[in-house]
Amino acid sequence: MKFKKSLNLVHVTPSASPADTCCSPDDRHSENNEIIPDDAVGHKTEFIVYGMDCSACANTIEKAVRQTEGITQVQVNYSTGKMKVVALEEAVFEKLPATVEKLGYTLEKVIQKGNSRTYSIEGMDCVSCALTIENHLKSQPSVKHVSVNFSSGKMTIEHDNTVEDIIKEVSKAGFKASLVSRKRSSEVKKDKSGTNRVVLSGVLLLIGIIGSYTGVSEIMINVLYAAAIVFGGFKPAKSAFYAVKSRSLDMNVLMTAAVLGAAAIGEWFEGATVVWLFALGTVLQERSIEKTRNSIRSLIDLAPPEAFVKNGQQLVSKPVEDISVGEIIVVKPGDKIPLDGKVISGESTVNQAPITGESIPVDKHLGDSVYAGTINEHGSLEIRVTKLYEDTTISKIIHLVEEAQEQKAPTEAFVDKFARIYTPIVFIFALSVMLFPPLFIPGTWSEWFYKGLELLVVACPCALVISTPVAIVSAIGNAARNGVLIKGGAFLEVAGRITAIAFDKTGTLTEGKPSVSQVIATGTTEGELLSIAHTLEEYSTHPIAKAVVDYAKAKGFKSLKGEKFRNIVGKGVEAIISGQEYFAGNHKLFQELNNSIGELESRIGILQEEGHTIVIIGTKEKILGVIAVADSVRETTVKAVRDLQRVGISQVVMLTGDNEGTAKKVAAQTGVNRYFAELLPENKATAIKQLQVEGHFAAMVGDGINDAPALATANLGVAMGGAGTDTAMETADIVLMADNLEKLPHTIKLSRRAIRIIKQNIWFSLIIKAAALILIFPELLTLWIAVISDTGAALIVILNSMRLLRVKI
Structure with a gap:
């Protein structure tokens, strides 16, 4: 194994891996x-x-x-x-x-697919809400298993009773459930009762405030405040009841206790203000979070629900779920393609941006693959369906992204643990402040009780708990819409820490298919040389032969009339052209023909050192010329490598099994600052370990199949061309749906920005809580200001996280 660093060639031999430890990077995927x-x-x-x-x-x-x-x-x-x-x-x-x-x-x-149902839950504004629903439904005998995901706003449940029963039980806890179907979001009626209650509560509060300045009796004003509390606090009180019943301590419990306490000591204005601010903040949070969830839900609407199926000479509209593999569908210009398939008739350009993120439409011809959710721009296409609706690329993207939402990142898991400890501690402290100080410290009981109520509000960790998942969902949703699948918050965080990226050469940095790079004619003209080469190689299926034929065709040189074609295994081909025997092959073939290469020897040696494959054309007596074939560097590679270095990746590394000369040439063309050459497939994993031993957080970019050991060894595995291969989508941590690297630098940038925003959110939440706690005892904090600090902080954290939806990839 060899690698190039800066300008000095260093030889490295595969060595034993570093001592294994429990959490070493070597066994991240073992x-x-x-x-x-x-x-x-x-x-x-x-x-x-x-x-x-x-x-x-x-x-x-x-x-x-x-x-x-x-x-x-x-x-x-x-x-x-x-x-x-x-x-x-x-x-x-x-x-x-x-x-x-x-x-x-x-x-x-894990619930088996056939035994479970998925429901959409409305009204959740923090992780505690999800826990309340879970705990309530777990107490129902008919429910076998339930999992509520706050980030996606969905509930997966296995139950024996009816759908209506489950919806009813969820409503008891103060939330609205609806069975998920392919019904478009525009057709789903939104529940506006929460907004209506906030408006009514606010109006009653405002009338009470105005009445207090116009001579209305105090009893009447308090009645108005009490009505505002009832209307605004109905939902949180209902949720609090079921949270207590299921032994959960969420913000609804804390806020309800604070409001009831305020009413108990005659602070009706404070109680009404707290309820209205809390209800308003909850509605605003719900709407903001819905926007982040819609970044994923919008993917579902990409593919149309019906397709035109060809039935003889007629077109019949059928739901996509009822269409089988092998059926022929017709897609008109301007329509979305409903299912994955292959073009059997027609030509068009297809906008694949919804799947791959490619900005330029792709030409589609006979035999080309097309994907559900992409847009047919011009010509009419007849497509033979190759995948059922649930197996299409877009369906798998949706499934993988939803799974990604459900996987907690390390930061999120830590924050959840912190909140689970923080909330009960502050709750107990609040009760202690209410009960014990009046016994030993001068002051009225109501003053200390009021301080305790403030502590109850401050005990709500909403902003802190919501700081991470909303940012992660926003980033994952943004990436998915731009053709990049990030398969969980953990991988998003890892991507933000990457310092070295290794690329497989063939098919990743290069096109993976050879092309003619140079033609040297010595015994004839270039045109005649290419015509003879075209004739000799026309019937060969070898990639090198195909490259020669394609080049000759592109230059306009047609094949000649040949006969008696013969393949010489491992050496080349021969044929009779115009009565003369011609050969095309490697150096070894012409050595056996006793045909001297002569003055071309040195030029061929130089080309081979640079990584070219040489095809010699001639007869038994004479060399007519040489055609050099090489794998070309992708157009997007150089820019992608430069952009990666620009965003702070210190080591951009190339891994290849090719010889030193080829590796050196491609490294110079692409701009990588280091390469490992002459690697066997298993040595690529060793090269990744070498980077990790040097202290780098390493990512590996490959095709998800041949590079599996290296992808598994790296801290982060990135697969290219996920739209074409199911294996790539399943094996890697991040999948670039298009078969190019242009999205990778921006994905790293998005990940780093997400980490920054998560840190901002966490520190902001903690500072606000600390400030509120400090201001309680000098009596500088009121109950309604405490509510603003809580709901306001949560709203700011959500809005800050939503900035990730607008980051351009």
Whole structure:
């Protein structure tokens, strides 16, 4: 293995990997060897495992679960964070969460697709709301499993009762549920009751304030304030009831307690103001969060719900879910393509930006692949369907992005843990302030009670808890709309920390298909040389031969009449042209023909050192010329490498199995500042380890198949051309849907900006909370100002996060 750094060539031989540690970068994607077959005997289920930070954790869990009585097979996959288990009886699965929890990890059962339903939840404005719904539904006997995701606003639930029953139970907790279908968002009726209650509460509060200055009796004014509390506080009070019932301590509980306390000590104006500000802040938060969620939901609307299917000479409109593989659909100019397929008739240009992020439409001809959700711009196309609706590229993108939303980033997990500790501590402190100081410190009981109420409001960690997930969803949604799949907040954070990026050469930095780079004619004219080469290579399927033929055609030189074509294995081809025997092949072929290369020897040697493949054309007696073929560098590569260096990537590295000369030439053309040459596939992973040993946070960019070991070893795996390969979409941490690198520098930039915004949000939230806590005891804080500090901070954090939606990739 060799690599080039600056201008000095350094020779490196593969060495043993650094000492393994539990959380070394080497085993970030390491897997266990045991595979559970689909036909395994027994009851099978799958769990998501939370808390694993290396493959050693997976081994520990696997050993512990295997020792559980009734378990026949177990496989823990660290990369996917999942555990597959086979048991003699289903009841055994109930023991596993406790078993794994003792080891310091948590389990969540994966619901099989056929047994679960997905609901959209309206009204959630923080993670605590999701927890309240979860805990309430878990108490229902008919619910087998439930998972509520605040970021996506969706609930996945396995239940035996009706859809109406579930919707009713969710409404009891103060939220609105609707079964997810392919109904367009414009057709879904929005619930405006929350907004109406805020308006009514605000009007009553305003009338009360005006009445206090116009001589209206105090009793009447307090009635108005009490009515404002009832209308504005109905939803949070209802949610608080079910939160307490399900043993959750969320902001609704804290705010309701504060308002009831204010009313108890006669602070009706304070209570009404708190309710209205809180309700207003909640509505504004919900609307803001909906905009971030819509960045993902808009993907669903990319593909049309129906397609025109060709039935004989007629076109029949059918729902896309009812269309089978092999059927022929017709897409008119200006329409969206409804399903993945191949063009069997017609020509057009297709705007693939919704899938790949490419700004320039792509020409489509007979046999070309097209994707659901892309836009047919000009000609009419007949397309043979190759994938069912649920298997289309856009469906997989939506599925992967929704999965990404559900995976917590390390920062988010830390903040959640902090909030779970912070809230009960401040809540207990608030109760202590209400009860104990009046016994020992001079002052009225109502003053200390009021301070305790302020502490209850300050105990709400809304802004802090929401600081990370909204930023992550905004960034992932932005990237998805621009043809980049980031498969989770953890990978978004890793991308922002990358200092070195390694590229596979062939097919990544280069086109991956050879082309003619130079023609040297010595014994004839260039035109005659290319005509003879065209004739000799026309019937060969070798990529080099195809490159020669394509070049001759492009130059306008037609093939001649040839006969008696013969392939000489490993050396070249021969044929009779105009009664003369001609050969096209490598140096070895002409050595066997005893035909001297002569003065071309040195030129051929130089070309080979530069990475060219040489095709010699001639007869047994005479050399007619040489055609040099090489893999060309992609048009976007040089700019992408330059942009990566501009955004702060200190090491842009090329990995290749080619010789030193080829590697040196391509490195010079692309602008990479380092290369590893003459690598076997397994040595690419060793090269990544070398970068990690040097202290770099390394990413690997490849095609997701041949580069699997290196992609797995890197801190971040990036696959190209995800729109064309399912494997690339499944194996990598980040997928560039288009087959070029132009989006990568901007993705790194987006990730770093997301990390900055997350840090801004966290520090802002903590500073606001600290300031509020400090201002309570000098009596500089009022209850309604405390509410503004909480809901206002949450709203600012959301708006700050939403800036990521506007970052251009």
